[in-house]
Each structure stands twice: as structure tokens, then as C-alpha cells.
Amino acid sequence: MDFFGKLGETITETGKDVSQKVTDLTEITKLRMDIRNKEDFVRRQYTEIGKQYYEMHKDDAEPIFEEVALITETLLKIEELRSGIAERKGKKLCPVCSAPNDADALYCNKCGNKCEFVYAEDVEGSEEAEDMEIIDIEEAKEVGTADVKEAEDKDFE
Numbered sequence: 001m002d003f004f005g006k007l008g009e010t011i012t013e014t015g016k017d018v019s020q021k022v023t024d025l026t027e028i029t030k031l032r033m034d035i036r037n038k039e040d041f042v043r044r045q046y047t048e049i050g051k052q053y054y055e056m057h058k059d060d061a062e063p064i065f066e067e068v069a070l071i072t073e074t075l076l077k078i079e080e081l082r083s084g085i086a087e088r089k090g091k092k093l094c095p096v097c098s099a100p101n102d103a104d105a106l107y108c109n110k111c112g113n114k115c116e117f118v119y120a121e122d123v124e125g126s127e128e129a130e131d132m133e134i135i136d137i138e139e140a141k142e143v144g145t146a147d148v149k150e151a152e153d154k155d156f157e
Contacts, residue, residue, distance in 0.1 A: 058071075079098065091103060092105070094111060094115055096108065096111055096113040097113070101115060
């Protein structure tokens with residue numbers, strides 16, 4: 001009987017050891033998951049800080065970091081590509097949120113902003129409709145190609 005008693009104790013102790021190791025392994029796994037979640041949170045915060053820094057310094061004459069200029073160039077290229085896609089689909093992009101809208105839409109279907117366009121004469125100065133081109137009002141303001149009031153009035157004709 002002594003043999004079976006010792007065997008029972010050994011099995012019981014081994015079971016306790018295995019149970020403790022499983023508990024430890026479970027706790028370690030939970031702690032590692034918690035660490036990974038917190039590291040992901042920190043990465044997202046770093047990204048947000050970077051975005052905020054970029055927004056604050058994107059218009060600087062000489063940015064401290066070369067990456068600011070690279071991001072600006074890349075964003076412009078992305079906007080050109082999106083515009084190309086919209087043109088091929090027969091749509092126009094909202095000047096505020098860049099969402100694609102029908103070519104004849106007066107308001108953006110995403111942000112609700114007015115999609116204003118100006119009719120400006122070609123370089124030759126022809127007044128015929130075929131010779132008129134559509135340009136954005138903001139662009140007209142920047143380059144001074146048309147009177148903004150006239151542009152807004154023509155938008156309703």
C-alpha cells in the first residue's frame with residue numbers, strides 16, 4: 001500500500017504543479033496582451049502628435065524636418081490622383097472635403113458645402129458657351145481671373 005500512497009501523492013503534486021503552471025501561463029498571456037494594447041495606444045498617440053505637428057508647421061517657409069515637405073508633396077499628389085479618378089468617372093471633387101460629387105451637383109453630398117464654380121472666358125476672350133471653361137471660385141480668387149460676385153451670380157443662371 002505504501003507504493004500506491006506515494007504514487008497518489010506524486011500524481012497530486014504533479015497535478016498541482018501543472019495547474020500552477022497553466023495559471024501562470026494564463027496570467028503571463030494576459031499581461032503580454034495588456035502590454036501590447038498599451039504599446040498600440042502609445043503608437044497612436046505618437047501618430048496623432050505627428051499629425052498635429054504637421055498641421056502646425058505645414059506652411060512654414062523652412063520646416064525643421066524634411067518630412068513635412070515630403071508629406072505636403074505626397075498629399076498634393078494624392079489629391080491630383082483623386083481628381084483624375086473623379087474626372088474619369090464624370091464627377092467633381094468637393095473643394096472642402098474632396099468627396100466625389102456628380103458634375104452638376106451644387107452641394108457636396110458628404111459635407112454639404114457648396115460646390116462653387118466660376119465661368120471664366122478663355123484667353124481669346126470669346127463669350128460663346130463652348131469657349132467658356134469652369135474653374136473653382138477659390139482658384140479664381142487666387143489668380144484673379146474673374147470677379148467673384150459675377151461668378152456667384154453666374155452659378156445661379
